[in-house]
Amino acid sequence: MRPLILAVRKTLEKYDMVQPGDRVVVAVSGGADSVALLHALWEIRNDYHLSLIVAHLDHGLRPEGEKETLWVGKMAGKLGIPFHRDRVDVRSFQKERSLTLQEAARELRYSFLQGVLRKTRAGKIALGHTADDQAESLIIRFLRGSGTRGLSGIPPVREGIYIRPLIETWREEVEDYLGARKIAYLTDPSNQSLQYLRNRVRHELIPLLQQYNPRIRQNLVQMADLFRAEEEFWTKHLEEKFPGIVRSRRKGTLSLDIPSLVRQPIPVRLRCLRRAVETVQGNLRRVSLSHIWAIQALTEGPEPNKTLRLPQGLAVTRAYNVLNLTLSQEQGAPFEYSVPGPGYVEIPEIGRGMRFEVQSRKRKVLFEESPNVALLDFDDLDFPLTIRTVCPGDRFQPLGMEGEKKVKDLFMDCKIPALHRKRVPLLFQGERLLWVTGIRIDHRARLKPETRRILRVELI
Amino acid sequence: MRPLILAVRKTLEKYDMVQPGDRVVVAVSGGADSVALLHALWEIRNDYHLSLIVAHLDHGLRPEGEKETLWVGKMAGKLGIPFHRDRVDVRSFQKERSLTLQEAARELRYSFLQGVLRKTRAGKIALGHTADDQAESLIIRFLRGSGTRGLSGIPPVREGIYIRPLIETWREEVEDYLGARKIAYLTDPSNQSLQYLRNRVRHELIPLLQQYNPRIRQNLVQMADLFRAEEEFWTKHLEEKFPGIVRSRRKGTLSLDIPSLVRQPIPVRLRCLRRAVETVQGNLRRVSLSHIWAIQALTEGPEPNKTLRLPQGLAVTRAYNVLNLTLSQEQGAPFEYSVPGPGYVEIPEIGRGMRFEVQSRKRKVLFEESPNVALLDFDDLDFPLTIRTVCPGDRFQPLGMEGEKKVKDLFMDCKIPALHRKRVPLLFQGERLLWVTGIRIDHRARLKPETRRILRVELI
Incomplete structure (x- = not known):
């Protein structure tokens, strides 16, 4: 196994990531990757004449967030590195802007990092993505269907600002480094909980794919390199061709x-x-x-x-x-879809879909703390269900409340802008509203102690 | 579900696959896909003014081959279509030419089809690949690591001769068509047994990937279309650039x-x-x-x-x-690799590798009738093992024989050309030769009734 420091040096130089005298904001969640990144950069800071700044964002998604922030701050202090932190409320931002949780978290995270960059007059933002993240990204994009752009994966350098010094380092190397130097890290920092799909790919899919090809991770990283080179070619090519196709632009x-x-x-x-x-x-x-x-x-x-x-x-x-x-200001036409049974229903109007799955109670439910997943009492329900946009007068009994409430009022309470309301799928059985997706289920449709069958619905 | 005939018409026209008056050789293994292809083309033959010829190759890999040939011949007869057949010995050809079984089968199959094409003065060869084959190919190539060329998948038309009228038809549509018309087909014709990896991808991997993305098959087919278009661009681009780079050519x-x-x-x-x-x-x-x-x-x-x-x-x-x-006539240098334990060992000299797996006897062994797999008595063996090329004097007791034999003599008996002998990996424990890959294991290393632990070795 290569020492991590060597690999980081090699990557920094290969991609010309830093210049002598650079001030580098290191994004540190507190997890293994970002902690290793920080320590590695700290070890070699003098060779490259770097000054470091630690930036940590609490996404406000988990109660442990506050403690984790303190922990990261203490680590920065021990290394004598300036520490910048902030706390945001990803869920409110998500609702306000009709984003997925991941999109909202990403947007807030990058805007925080940009803020620290400006405030500290730094030139670079270092992120802890590893070669394993690269391989996982390629799989996720392949699953979704991708061209050269998607398959070019995570760029080692983006916009001349974001640098990823661990992008050619494997997670095992990170763990070896931390273990050898007895460096502590958080095992499940706040932004890990956002990575449901990535975690599944990491723990379930990659081990299976390795049975087909033991070198799959390495091959995927090589594919990303190849497609990144292709994408650079296309970017140049398009700069020549695109202007000749535009008629007018306002x-x-x-x-x-x-x-x-x-x-x-x-x-x-x-x-x-x-x-x-x-x-x-x-x-x-x-x-x-x-x-x-x-x-x-x-x-x-x-x-x-x-x-x-x-x-x-x-x-x-x-x-x-x-x-x-x-x-267009008009956020799409209303839609209505019938759900005949378990399976997947696409909602092209909003570029999303919903998956329906019936489970028996005994099965343990994991990773479900998401506003995009509802668990409903299926003893009392049956297909077909209906997915549609809100109509005037729609009402239900929000989970935990005594009386009924108009969906319109709920939208107002949750500060969902009028423009986005037409894009929120509601789930019905007949006239009975079961779930306002992303916000709340109906109190009567909740799981009860005696519930035997669960309908799991996910907005994807 | 679209009727198959409509889909076939659409594909024929979209890719300009046939011209009025074309004579088309239809490759029929007897499996569902090729039988559906034959019947569909037969149904619409008059609309396109096609005359059909059935071609069937017995790969000589399974005893049922002969019966299957008769069955396909009878079907052609009932439809009043001329029937061409041949029988080859894929295994001997494989050994002679140091190919994998798949490569050997493919080469013999295409040379047979070309022969029928010439003999019958036909213009096209129709193959039964479906959209599912396309999706599976993309996955196989992704697993292996691929660029645009690999990800462009199976071409609908190749060299203006090979056409695949079912390439945009799903296997379910094929089965519906056969079911509705009560058309019989063989469930496991000879060339299916060659498709170990493809079958695993089909039955194990795709169902799992569909949990991640229910539309993965459709997306993969779309990806293949995209990358095929890219590849066409590159082919043209290369025609301009390549000649300027060549200095000389003999x-x-x-x-x-x-x-x-x-x-x-x-x-x-x-x-x-x-x-x-x-x-x-x-x-x-x-x-x-x-x-x-x-x-x-x-x-x-x-x-x-x-x-x-x-x-x-x-x-x-x-x-x-x-x-x-x-x-070079010289087929590569000799090689030697140590095998420390179960897992995968690459042999870059021959572009292949070997996988080692220890199994307990009770586990049922499937799909193992391949010269590239050896099952050895592991009660009597231990790691490290050695993989190397043949040395003068190497000898062992070929399975089923009484005395010992020189490997060199075995090569001669099996008609392995001298040039290829240096490319055959031999498996040893110390000085004890266990397996001449692709040919024979040692008699003493075979599984015995009392064997409890099995070493499964595969040349990949």
Whole structure:
């Protein structure tokens, strides 16, 4: 096993991550990876003339958060490194902005780190992602369906600011390093609880895939390198091609010239479309490959006038030779889906889906502390169920409350902006409202001591 | 569910698979997919003015092969379609040519189909691969580590000759079609037994991955479409770039200009190297991404003179500004590896590896009828073991024989060409030869009635 320090030096140099004199903000959750990162950078700080700053964010998701913050602060103090901390309420932010918990946590975390960067006039933000995180990311993206961009994985350096000195180091090497130096770390710091899918991939899927190919992790990291190189090629290529396809551009809207677009080979065309979506809405959240293919089909289809609506509300309209992408205030049409039985139901209007699973009580329920999972008393329920958007007058008895309440009032109490309310799926049996997803289940549908069968519903 | 016939029509037209008047050789193993393909093409033959020919190859791997051939012939007869058949001995061919069983079967199958094509003056060969095969291929290639080429999966049309009219049809649709029309098929025709890995992916891995993403199969097919489009782009791009990099070219050797090569961005560079390897050795069998990366490292490394040897014996030599690829008669240097315990040992010299697993007797052994798997009596054995190439004087007692025999004589009896003998791994404990891989185990190391622990060794 290579010593960790050597691996970190090699990665720093290979990707030209730091310059002499750099001030580096190290994001430290307190978990093994970030603690090892901090100590490794601390050990070599003089060789590279680095000054370090520790930044720690309490996501406000677990009561232990406060204690963990103190612990990280103490560690920074012992190393004589300035310590910056903050506490946020990820759940409120999530509701306000209609994000997934992960999206909300990520957004708050990066904005915190950027804040520390500015305040301390630092030049770099160091993150603790390892080669194992890289391999896991590739699997997650493969499962979701990805092109070269997705399969290029986690970038070692992003925007010249974010650096990941452990990205070519395996988790075993991190653990060996910490063990050899008897460095303590937290076993389940706050932001780990956000990683339900990643944990499952790590503990269930990768061990199985290793039976198929013992070197799968190494191969995945190599694949990421390859696709990152491809993506760099495409980025340059697109810089040449994209401007020639844009007809006009104003705030919140972009028009593409369809004849110029279809003259490009498919890989260029798809990337132009993705670039266009990103340009108008500022990000690519919840935009999948299949959305891009759908836009591409629109440009080639026989209908000269047609509109497509993307998850975040972006309207893509073809008007003969012009493709218009317009950011719409209208957050999508109402929807209604019938749920015939256990399984998965897609809700394309919001780019999400719901999974239904019937479980017997005895099975132990793990990792369920999420507003996107509901456990309902299935002794008293039956399929078909209905998923739909809110209608005037919808009401239910929120869990723990005595009387009924209008969903509209609940939305107001939870500060869900009017624009987002039409995007919240409600679960019904007939007229009976069971769950306002992300917020609250009905009191009468809750698990009771005598409940034998559980309906587990997850908003994905 | 779409009717199969509609899906087949759509695919034929989308990929321009047939022309009116085409004579089409349909490869029919007798399994569900190929039987459905034959019947579907037969149903629509008049609409497309096709004349059909049935071709069936008995791989000589299972005693049922002969009966199956008769069965397929009878089916062709009932439909009034000319029937061509052959029987080959895949195992002998495999030994002669030092191939894996799959490679040998594939080579013989395609050469048989080409023969029928020529004999019947047909223009197309129709193969029964389905969308499920496509999804499984992508997973297999992902597990192995792949770039755009690998992830572009099974081509719907190859070389303008091979067509796959079921490539966008799901296996359920095939089964529905056969069920609705009460068409009989063989449940495990001869070439299914070759598909150990594919069967495991199908029955074990895909159901698990569907828990992560219920639409994974569909997404994988979409990924294959995307990467196929990328690969087309690259093929064209390479046609422009590759000639400018070649310095000289003779039979069995190719020289590349390193300065011209390194001026290309990495994705182009890697593809030029792969193209060069393919040009010299005629195929890319057992050449993985990591071999191509290794050649790339050679062009950039500090040593001005260095040689790399690829699995099929291709020598890649850097001499300052020139990279020479030479097909060598010498099939690689001898190798020796120690096996410390259960697990996987790579043999880069031959681009293969061996897996060691200790099992208790009670566990039922499945799918083991392969010359690449040995089950040895582990009560009488212990690690470390040794894997090495043959040395003069090596001898053992071949399973079922009375006395000892020289390995060299065994090679001669089995008609292993001298060039390939150095590539056959032998398994030893100390001086005791346990297994001549692919050929025979030692009689004394065989499982006995009283054996309690089994060492399962697989050449992969």
